[in-house]
Structures are given as C-alpha cells and as structure tokens.
Amino acid sequence: MITPGPLARWRARAAERHGRRLLTDRARRRLASSLRRAAGRVSAPSRHTALLQDRAAAVRDELLELALILEHSGDLDASWVSAVHKLLTDGCASPLYNSEIHISELRATLYYLRRAHRLEPASLD
Numbered sequence: 001m002i003t004p005g006p007l008a009r010w011r012a013r014a015a016e017r018h019g020r021r022l023l024t025d026r027a028r029r030r031l032a033s034s035l036r037r038a039a040g041r042v043s044a045p046s047r048h049t050a051l052l053q054d055r056a057a058a059v060r061d062e063l064l065e066l067a068l069i070l071e072h073s074g075d076l077d078a079s080w081v082s083a084v085h086k087l088l089t090d091g092c093a094s095p096l097y098n099s100e101i102h103i104s105e106l107r108a109t110l111y112y113l114r115r116a117h118r119l120e121p122a123s124l125d
Contacts, residue, residue, distance in 0.1 A: 022081040031081070032067040034088050038096065039063035055096055055103055062110040069117055080116055083109075 004012070022028075038051060039060045056063065066084060070076070087109060091097040095106035 022085055023076060023078055028070045028076070028081065031084055031088065032070040035063045035067040035070070035084070038088065039067075051096060052099060055106055058103065059106060059110055062114060065114060066110070069114075073117065076117065080113065083113060087113075 022031075038056045070081070070084065087094050087096060093101075095101040095103065095109065
C-alpha cells in the first residue's frame with residue numbers, strides 16, 4: 001500500500017483545519033452576515049462592486065434562509081458550510097459574481113444547499 005507523500009498529508013491537514021475553522025460560531029455568524037449583506041443590497045451597480053446585484057435580488061429569500069440555517073443550526077457539516085463560503089467568496093466559480101455562469105446554476109446551488117439542510121420546526125412540548 002502506498003502512503004501519501006508529505007505534500008498530500010499537508011494539504012489534507014490544511015483542508016481539515018479550514019473546515020473546523022468554518023464551523024466555529026464566529027465564522028458562521030460572519031458568513032450569515034455576509035449572506036444578509038448580499039441579499040440586502042439594492043443600490044445601483046458600481047464599478048467597484050463585484051456582486052451581481054440583480055442575481056442577489058432574484059434569490060434574496062434563499063440567501064436569507066441560508067443565513068438563518070447558519071445561525072440557528074447546531075450540527076452543520078463542514079462541507080456544507082464550505083460550499084456556502086465558496087458561494088460568497090469565489091469570484092471566478094460563484095454565480096453570484098461571475099456573469100458568464102448562468103443564473104440557473106445559482107438557483108440550483110441554492111436549491112441543493114437548502115435541501116441538504118432543512119431547519120426543523122421547534123416543538124411546542
């Protein structure tokens with residue numbers, strides 16, 4: 001059996017640390033705040049703004065729902081939080097920032113993120 005080299009082990013440990021950092025309460029609150037900021041922008045487009053505001057406005061409710069999930073759910077998967085982080089920060093691959101990517105990709109991404117983690121209604125017991 002072949003063991004991974006030092007570079008592969010280092011990359012695996014770095015990815016694991018990054019995933020753990022995204023699961024902290026502070027990081028989740030920061031991501032939720034970023035989602036709310038993206039959903040709340042209604043200003044005129046600016047050359048200094050990379051966010052495609054028409055797309056963010058089209059999926060405003062979905063972005064706000066993801067923010068609620070981040071803030072109020074205790075057991076989140078690191079890959080799920082990482083996907084939300086990538087949606088908000090990856091200017092090349094995120095349909096929120098790249099006009100070359102069709103808006104249907106944004107809708108599909110948000111659909112799968114919302115379906116992957118549903119908020120359970122609070123019991124009234």
